Amino acid sequence: MSYSKYGMMKSMSPASPHEPGRAPEQSAAHGAASLPWAARVRASGLRVTKQRLAVLDALDHAPHATADQVLDRVRQSLPDITVQSVYTVLHSLTDAGLLRQLDLANSPARYETRVADNHHHAVCTECGRIEDVACAVGHAPCLTPAETHGMAIRVADVVYQGLCADCARREADAAPGTPSPRDAHQG
């Protein structure tokens, strides 16, 4: 099957729920700096480096960014960081459960700092815009598949596809008379 050594690492981290973004303070473990991220990195058993903090900060400000986009942003504070370092940092932080990797069709991998809640994503098929969406309506069993072929399901990753409000409006303007596609919904 030739899966890479990094395996499939999407959203497997069972962290406890809390607010995203600014990290939840590890009860001031050893009076760390005013940066919450430093404490969380440390608490994950990783060393705190400026590269890691910069990547985390970049993704805090631009969720769903690709490695390339992260690189651009990080270079504003660390002009000499290399592409490879960004990849390494993204991997180590993802393995540590501080980042979540997002794999969408026809797009390089994306990353986000919101790892605690198992939220899903809605992608506009027209413009590629990505929005976070909360878990599906109802309760967890909602996503229990009917027949699992003996597999013990751990996580359900859901990607909704549709038209964002902007694109829907644009499309409606382009083809008047055609009703807005807010109808069919195969689940």
Add this chain to the structure above:
Amino acid sequence: MSYSKYGMMKSMSPASPHEPGRAPEQSAAHGAASLPWAARVRASGLRVTKQRLAVLDALDHAPHATADQVLDRVRQSLPDITVQSVYTVLHSLTDAGLLRQLDLANSPARYETRVADNHHHAVCTECGRIEDVACAVGHAPCLTPAETHGMAIRVADVVYQGLCADCARREADAAPGTPSPRDAHQG
């Protein structure tokens, strides 16, 4: 955003439900050969070529195959077909709605001929094994996200991740005392 010209084309084809595999006979449009696929290709407005039929046949026999795996199988009957031709064929058939493209994490694109039902997939995080699973229990609204940010959702692509029966057994043998991971389930 730099999405490729082929866009995100997963499971957008709203065909009517019927049995997968051997195609559903276009009511013998013009007494076509005994190959159902030829008729379906034709009905989609595409020309019937041996390359296309070979790719469809290959995917009938090996669902979820990658372009590479399709190439291997197709070469058994068409030894001179090129990689690029396989890519072209896969794209044209996907655009026509005769194939569905599957994008899983850390894996090249995969394809399947089962396009009519909007089924989902379960992937074993250990061995990469892929199984088809029917739509989630219950009814369509089951997958309606709570808050869509104004997006008109068309399709929900779900990838379940877990351990297949074989890997679960192997893991249980390796670490006795540790209970099987058939528990947590974040939806």
Add this chain to the structure above:
DNA sequence: GTCCTTTTTATGAGCTACTCAAAATATGGC
């Protein structure tokens, strides 16, 4: 069947996203 137009495939080159190995450097416990 033959001719002709259009679609499809083959050829060949090129690119993006990512990986790997080894050397240089920084972190953090002492």
Add this chain to the structure above:
DNA sequence: GCCATATTTTGAGTAGCTCATAAAAAGGAC
């Protein structure tokens, strides 16, 4: 500050896919 180890950098390489153009087939008209 020192040292062991983790991390980043350097440099090279690969898989998977795309693009442009030329050659070849499909299929409708005759």
